[in-house]
Amino acid sequence: EPEVTQTPSHQVTQMGQEVILRCVPISNHLYFYWYRQILGQKVEFLVSFYNNEISEKSEIFDDQFSVERPDGSNFTLKIRSTKLEDSAMYFCASSVQTVYGYTFGSGTRLTVV
Amino acid sequence: AQSVAQPEDQVNVAEGNPLTVKCTYSVSGNPYLFWYVQYPNRGLQFLLKYITGDNLVKGSYGFEAEFNKSQTSFHLKKPSALVSDSALYFCAVRAVSGAGSYQLTFGKGTKLSVIP
Numbered sequence: 001e002p003e004v005t006q007t008p009s010h011q012v013t014q015m016g017q018e019v020i021l022r023c024v025p026i027s028n029h030l031y032f033y034w035y036r037q038i039l040g041q042k043v044e045f046l047v048s049f050y051n052n053e054i055s056e057k058s059e060i061f062d063d064q065f066s067v068e069r070p071d072g073s074n075f076t077l078k079i080r081s082t083k084l085e086d087s088a089m090y091f092c093a094s095s096v097q098t099v100y101g102y103t104f105g106s107g108t109r110l111t112v113v
Numbered sequence: 114a115q116s117v118a119q120p121e122d123q124v125n126v127a128e129g130n131p132l133t134v135k136c137t138y139s140v141s142g143n144p145y146l147f148w149y150v151q152y153p154n155r156g157l158q159f160l161l162k163y164i165t166g167d168n169l170v171k172g173s174y175g176f177e178a179e180f181n182k183s184q185t186s187f188h189l190k191k192p193s194a195l196v197s198d199s200a201l202y203f204c205a206v207r208a209v210s211g212a213g214s215y216q217l218t219f220g221k222g223t224k225l226s227v228i229p
Contacts, residue, residue, distance in 0.1 A: 031215070042222060043157065043203060048215035056215035091156060098207075098215060101147055106156035 002026040006092050006105035013082055013112055021077045021108045023092030032075045033093040033102060034067065036060070043091070049075065082112045115140040117204050119220035126194045127228050134189040134223045136204030146187040147205040147217065148178055157203065163187060174198070194227045201225075 005024040013019050025032050034046040047057040049067055066078045075094075079086055089109050093102040116139045126132045138144055148160040161172025168180045178189045187204060201224050205217040 033216075035217075043205075043217075043219040045216040045218065050215075058216070093157075101159045101162045102217065103159065104149070104157040 002103070004092055004094055004103050004105035006090075006108050008108060009106070010109045011111070013110070015084060015112055016081050019079050019082055019110065021079075021090050021092075021110070023075045023077070023105055024073050025075055025092065025094030026096075026103055027073070029094035029096050029103070031055075031095045031098055032067075032069070033095075034077045035091045035093065035104075036088040037091065037107075038085075038088045046077070046090075079110075082110075084112050086110060087112045115144075115206050115208055115218045117206050117218055117220035119202075119204055119223045121223050122221075123224045123226065125226045125228060128196055129193050132191050132194040132198070132225065132227070134202050134204075134225060136187045136189065136220060137185050138187060138204070138206040139185065140206050140208050141211060143209040145207045145209060146178075146180060147207075148172065148176070148187075148189050149203045149205060149219075151201040151203065151222070153200075160189070160202075194225075196227045196229055199225055199227045 007022045032049040035043050037043045045058050047061045048055045064080045068076050089107045091107045092105045095102045118137045146163040149157040151157050160176050161170050163170045163180045171177045176191050178187050180187050201222045203222045204220045207217050208214045
């Protein structure tokens with residue numbers, strides 16, 4: 001069964017550093033998403049991406065965040081200057097169309113120290 | 114704004130008994146509704162969805178959910194629980210169109226514990 005692949009599985013970074021989280025969506029999917037889950041809390045929407053542009057973003061997705069699809073396979077989330085409160089599990093997801101269920105990756109646990 | 118309520122933080126059920134995990138939602142217009150399951154240190158696994166059609170939706174691992182428009186509910190059910198069903202369950206909603214139609218809004222999750 002096709003999977004969404006995320007790397008790394010765990011990343012530790014110092015406050016103020018830039019991090020890039022990487023995702024390889026399912027190859028025939030057209031819609032891409034980032035979500036995050038702070039430990040013990042609900043899963044929160046960050047951003048959706050379609051046709052090489054952001055289609056929707058949440059209040060969480062401020063100027064510190066950016067997304068990119070640098071080639072035909074990767075989808076990245078960049079946090080420019082990490083803060084302690086950015087520590088969370090970040091999930092990438094993709095869907096062939098918005099009406100279908102999303103396939104989530106297994107997540108990247110980001111720890112900011 | 115769309116929202117999901119999962120009123121129970123935890124549900125305990127004996128193995129072999131039926132289980133229900135409750136979910137109610139709020140969205141402008143018609144909803145798309147989803148259930149996901151999360152095992153420890155794992156990602157979110159899709160269980161089932163309601164898009165249109167029959168109100169009773171069948172999904173993976175013997176789970177089903179019933180869409181009730183008048184009660185704005187989408188409760189997850191299984192006739193006979195297994196110990197391996199123990200996990201964290203998330204209900205999610207998305208608007209069919211308009212603002213919020215690209216994003217899933219999740220409930221806070223319900224921890225299901227199936228007791229042998």
